[in-house]
Each structure stands twice: as structure tokens, then as C-alpha cells.
Amino acid sequence: VCVFQSVHRGTVQPKADFDAGEDAAALKEAIEGIGTDEKVLVDILTRRSGAQRQLICEAYQEAAGRSLLEDLKGDTDDDFQHVLVALVTPLAAFDCHEVMRAMKGLGTEDSTLIEIFASRSNQQVKALSDVYLQGESQQSAMSKEQTQVLQSHDQAHLSMSVSLKLCLAVQTLYHAGEKKWGTDEAPFIDILCKRSVAQLRQTLVAYKNLSGKTLQRSIEGEMSGNLEELLVAVVKCVKNIPAYFAERLHDSMKGGGTDERTLTRIMVGRSEIDLLDIRAEFKKLYECSLLSAIQSDASGDYGECLKIICGGDD
CATH class of the missing domain: 1.10.220.10 (Annexin)
Incomplete structure (x- = not known):
């Protein structure tokens, strides 16, 4: 299904007077010094657009002779590392990473697969597929129903009124x-x-x-089962995709524990698309702001990243 992509309603905007080399040098210093200056990592990587972050990665590679991604993995850990990795990874590659992670091991994390394949546009699914197929066979790793859904994105519509x-x-x-x-x-x-x-x-x-x-x-x-969940998710995305993501964010933070993977994936993935609309739907559905929910559930450098990405209160 071709999911509707609205006019830019993201919370993250490109930085004016952007200098990739300057940012790369600041990140290099923050990582190579005695201890890691997490504040510099947060301030730069959460306040640049995805395209700008990719230019920073290129400049960092040239200046340091190492990839920024690998240095971030080496100098940070846990949820803070995960959100920084999400920020410096192109959306299609990160979607692919999440799909592969969801299918790895003894059980399949079906809710992650359902969220990704139900909510992405045709172009996003195609980009994800291209990245995935460079690795291992998609057909062998996915269920029959999930494969049918994925394959349908590339089939032509019938030529009738x-x-x-x-x-x-x-x-x-x-x-x-x-x-x-x-x-x-x-x-x-x-x-x-x-x-x-x-x-x-x-x-x-x-x-x-x-x-x-x-x-x-x-x-x-x-x-019943996964097919029901998948098709219901498609219907919800057709009706109101920001409301669908607001529901997913709420579910990731309710109860005794927090699903940081889902929280990170949605916050970063929608930050330049429709996070302002997701914030509005969250407030409408749950009578509290998304920012206040994040403040209650996420702390430290990880929480600071999410608060900046959220972009404000409602």
C-alpha cells in the first residue's frame, strides 16, 4: 500500500549555515578526548537533518580515517548508542537493520515487522528491499503472508476506472x-x-x-494472529498514520517497562516527516503530551536525545 506522505511536518529541520567539516571535527574531538563528551554528540546529531548527518559521516571518515558509526558504537552503549546509530544511518538501511533484527534468533518480533511494512510508502519499501537483498534472501526469512504483502508493492495496478x-x-x-x-x-x-x-x-x-x-x-x-495484526495496521495507517504512530509510541511506554527500540525507531524515523502531527494525535488520544510521556520514561543522554527530537511540548 502506498502510504500517504504529508507535506513536511517534522520536528527536525536542516541547520542553517551548516558546515559538515566543522561538525565532524567537533565530533572527532568529543570521541577521542579523555572520556566521551556526550553533550557534543547529542547537540550535533539531534539538531541536523538526515541529509546533513550523512555529509557529517563522510567528512568524519575523511578526517579520522574511521567511520563515525563504528566510533559511536565503540564509545557509547545501550539505548544512547542505539538512538545515535539510528540518527547516523539512512532510513532505508535502518529499516533494513530493524527488519533483520526482528527476524533474528528463535522468535520473530512480529510487531516490528508489521509496523514497518504497514506504514512505509512504496518507495520506502523498495529502498528497504534493495538494502536487504544485498545481504541475505528475504524470501527464506519471512512468512508467506509477509512475503505476499511485500511483493504486492512492486506489482502494477489494473488499468480500469x-x-x-x-x-x-x-x-x-x-x-x-x-x-x-x-x-x-x-x-x-x-x-x-x-x-x-x-x-x-x-x-x-x-x-x-x-x-x-x-x-x-x-x-x-x-x-487472527499476525495476518490480522498486519491488515489492521494497514487499515489504521490508511485512516490516520500519525494516530497509528501515536498509538505505537504510547504502547512502547505504557506499563512497567519501556520498549526503547520502538520508541527510538519511531521518533527518529518520523522526525522529518510528520512528528508534529504525531504529537498532536498523541495529545488528543491520551490527554498528555508526547514530551511529558518521554520525560517520564526516558532518562540520561538517551532521554535528552528524544526530548530534542520531539521538538517541544503541546
Whole structure:
């Protein structure tokens, strides 16, 4: 599914009068000195755009003869290291890293895979796939349903009118779910993962008019397990992607522990896209600001990074 990308609503903006060499020299000094000057790392890396951080990485490599990424890994640890690594890694490569991490070991971290594949645009999924396929085979590591969803991003849409496609899509979903004994999952995967967001938004309205139920309720009633979670996530992203991420952020911080991986991935990944909108949805849904939630759950240099990325209170 081609997820809607809004006009820039990020909290991180490019720095005016930017000098990659100057920043690289300051980072090099902060890392090579006696002890690590974490404040310099935080101040520079959280206050530059992703493109500027990549230029800093190039300048650092030239000045130090080492990669900034490896030096950060060597001089920091735990959640602080993870957020700095996320900041200096291009989005597609970091998405790929998170996908591979989620599939590594005995169990699969399904919620991470679902979040990434449900919320990324076609172009982002293609970029992730290109990075991934340079490593190991994607097909062998992913489930059948996840593979179908990924493959659907690269398939051409049928050349029929929007109204006819909408009508057929709604009828197909209805007869594959509500009107059928048992559920034919293939049409749900096919339609939800091959239509544009504009078409899917029309489909959601038309489906409710036809069946009397929201498509999300039908999916939740007819399916189970990871496929249900994946398709519900797609529907949520179609309806309101900032609200989806606000929900994910809230879930990462509620309860007794914090899911720092999810918190970092979303804060960094959406910082130049729509984090202002996510902040607004968070306040609307949970009656507290995202910044106040972060202040309660994240501390030290890690927490300072997230607070700067958050960009303010609401």
C-alpha cells in the first residue's frame, strides 16, 4: 500500500549555515578526548537533518580515517548508542537493520515487522528491499503472508476506472469475509496492499455502507494472529498514520517497562516527516503530551536525545 506522505511536518529541520567539516571535527574531538563528551554528540546529531548527518559521516571518515558509526558504537552503549546509530544511518538501511533484527534468533518480533511494512510508502519499501537483498534472501526469512504483502508493492495496478475498481474491491472484500463461511484471506491481502491510499479510503467508507461494519471490525472478527495484526495496521495507517504512530509510541511506554527500540525507531524515523502531527494525535488520544510521556520514561543522554527530537511540548 502506498502510504500517504504529508507535506513536511517534522520536528527536525536542516541547520542553517551548516558546515559538515566543522561538525565532524567537533565530533572527532568529543570521541577521542579523555572520556566521551556526550553533550557534543547529542547537540550535533539531534539538531541536523538526515541529509546533513550523512555529509557529517563522510567528512568524519575523511578526517579520522574511521567511520563515525563504528566510533559511536565503540564509545557509547545501550539505548544512547542505539538512538545515535539510528540518527547516523539512512532510513532505508535502518529499516533494513530493524527488519533483520526482528527476524533474528528463535522468535520473530512480529510487531516490528508489521509496523514497518504497514506504514512505509512504496518507495520506502523498495529502498528497504534493495538494502536487504544485498545481504541475505528475504524470501527464506519471512512468512508467506509477509512475503505476499511485500511483493504486492512492486506489482502494477489494473488499468480500469477508479469507480469500477472501488466497486469490485468492496464486493470482493465483503464476499471474502462477512458473506463467507470462513474467510478467504487472499482478497484482503490483494486489495489492501495494492490500492493507493485514496482508493483505500473510499473503500473503507463504501465497505461500511455495504456491510454495516467497519473493515477493521470485519478483519478483527474474521482473522487472527499476525495476518490480522498486519491488515489492521494497514487499515489504521490508511485512516490516520500519525494516530497509528501515536498509538505505537504510547504502547512502547505504557506499563512497567519501556520498549526503547520502538520508541527510538519511531521518533527518529518520523522526525522529518510528520512528528508534529504525531504529537498532536498523541495529545488528543491520551490527554498528555508526547514530551511529558518521554520525560517520564526516558532518562540520561538517551532521554535528552528524544526530548530534542520531539521538538517541544503541546
